[in-house]
Amino acid sequence: MAVSQWRKLVDHVQSVPEGIYETNLPGTGYNNRTQFGRQFGEDGQPWCVMFDWDMYADVSLEHLVPKTNNVTAFSEWARVRGQWSEYPSIGAWANLSEGRHTELVVGFDATHVHTKGGNTVAADAVDAGQGNGVYSHRTERRSSKVVGYFAPRFEDSCPPTADPDDHRGGTAMESWLWPGTALPAEESAVAASDVVFGARNTSVRTVQGALAKEVGLDYAAAPGTFGPRTKAAVAAFQRKLGLTGADADGVFGRYSLTELGRRQSFVVRGLDFFDGRHQPDDDAEASEARSVKGYTAIPLKAVAFGHVTDGSTTAAAKEACRILGVPQTHWVPGILVAAKRESSYNFNAVNAWDSNANGPTQSDGHPLNCSRGVLQVIPPTFAAYHHPGTSNEIYDGVANICAAMHYVMVRYGVYLDGSNLAGRVRQFDPTRRPRGY
Incomplete structure (x- = not known):
């Protein structure tokens, strides 16, 4: 049985060791620099809200919550979207001390809310929301310290909640305390x-x-x-x-x-x-x-240079995957990255100014060896890696993409399923700077 999103979240939060995380500089003291700030992208700043967001990101749930470092900001975000509650629920972001601090709810009973958070201090120590570590706390639910809760809407189920009118449709319960166990073995x-x-x-x-x-x-x-x-x-x-x-x-x-x-x-x-x-x-x-089959070379003189009606690069990429019999999962996103960089998704794009722009003029008015089409393939490459049954028109989106796919598989060792496309060919990788392929 699959483990619910909220359970994965709370198990992960509880797995974070308690203790000091900030750097302590001699003569300066603790400086808000932590792994949680680095992950969030704002190291050196108060990080209690960053910790909340990081925990969601660690279990791939960051799309459910706003990326903000401000308690008031996430509280208003929740109120506007109907995700605010006066009652605790598992995984909720608690607004504490009038917006000066936050922690994540990991349990509750009839009288207390159990939380764990960052930028805080150990239980029973003075906590003004500017601590130096990750610690758990227990606070009376009716305490003036508790302002309320941002209760994110999980996609698969409602977490345990004390709210009798929970906006997610959950049934109120008197208590839920983390059982102290790790994720089930099958997870x-x-x-x-x-x-x-x-x-x-x-x-x-x-x-x-x-x-x-x-x-x-x-x-x-x-x-x-x-x-x-x-x-x-x-x-x-x-x-x-x-x-x-x-x-x-x-x-x-x-x-x-x-x-x-x-x-x-x-x-x-x-x-x-x-x-x-x-x-x-x-x-x-x-x-x-390691060799790839499926393409059949055509004579260079068979390559045609007639312009085509521009179309959808996404549709062309999906059709190319269908023709080659490969999954779209990695190929289509990579092709879209490269197509944007190479041609701005223009089927009839031509590069008439780089080192390839040489040779006799063709029917489209440009030298033979110019890079052409949505993935800017040069005619010799298009001819060498042409896929049988696709058009001989180099500007045809599907034919252009099929040839490019065969080329990167042979030239760069890209797997047939495209799973290492971004790693092997930088131009197809959105996380790295463009570089021609």
Whole structure:
């Protein structure tokens, strides 16, 4: 049975060790600099609200809450959207001390609300909302310190709530206290298709924790996001396993991911994901599988240069995936990034000024070797990687994209499923600066 979003959230919050997190500078004191501020992007500022947001982001629920560092701001945001309550519920953001502090609700009973938060101090210490660590507290529900609660609307179910008129339709209960147990064992799992470059999800967060133990990955700035630092850590782990060269490229294969799971106690689900790849990264003996078939070269003189009616790049990318028989999941987003950079989504775009702009003039009025079309393919490449059954018109969106897909698979070793497209070809990666491919 799947674990609900609110339960994943509260289990994660309770897993954060209590203690001091701020940096203490001699002669200056604590300075609000923490891993939580770095993750939020405003290090060095009061971070109680940042902690709330980070906890949601860690379990891929940041889309449910506003990204703000201000208690009053999130309170008003909640009121406007009908997500404000005078009663506690699990996962709610408590407005405390007239907007000077906030913590997340992790439990409640008939008389008290149990919270855990950042930028605070240990229980029974003086807390003006400017503490130096992460700690749990118990406060009387009727205390003047409690202003109210922002109760986010979870997508799969309503969390335990004390509100008799909960806006999410929940049934009020007298109490709910965290049972003190970790996530059910079946949730200690990673989906193979989730741990690819550019992904952001809980599987990546699990893998990052494992890599931290294996190779010392510091992922505090981007928990749950598979970026360059995580990729480098995967490569380091692959080298630790004895893999070399292209087999230690920072892209998980069946062996490296399952071995990481075996060592760090998580299960890998969906291993058939690796069966769809044309380049098995962990099997040096499978080098023959590194070539891609499916394209058939046409004579360069067969390439046509007639302009076409401009169309939807998204539709063309999806059709190209259908024709090649590959999933859209990674290809379509990557193609859209590259198309925006290469041609601004213009099917009839032509580059008549770079080093490729040479050769005899063609029927479109431009030199033969100019880059053309939505993905700016040069005619020799279009001819060499042409997909059978698609148009010979280089400006045709589908034909242009099909040829480009074949090209990057052969030239850069992109998998058939496109899962390493952003990692292998920078122009298709939204997190890095553009660079021609």
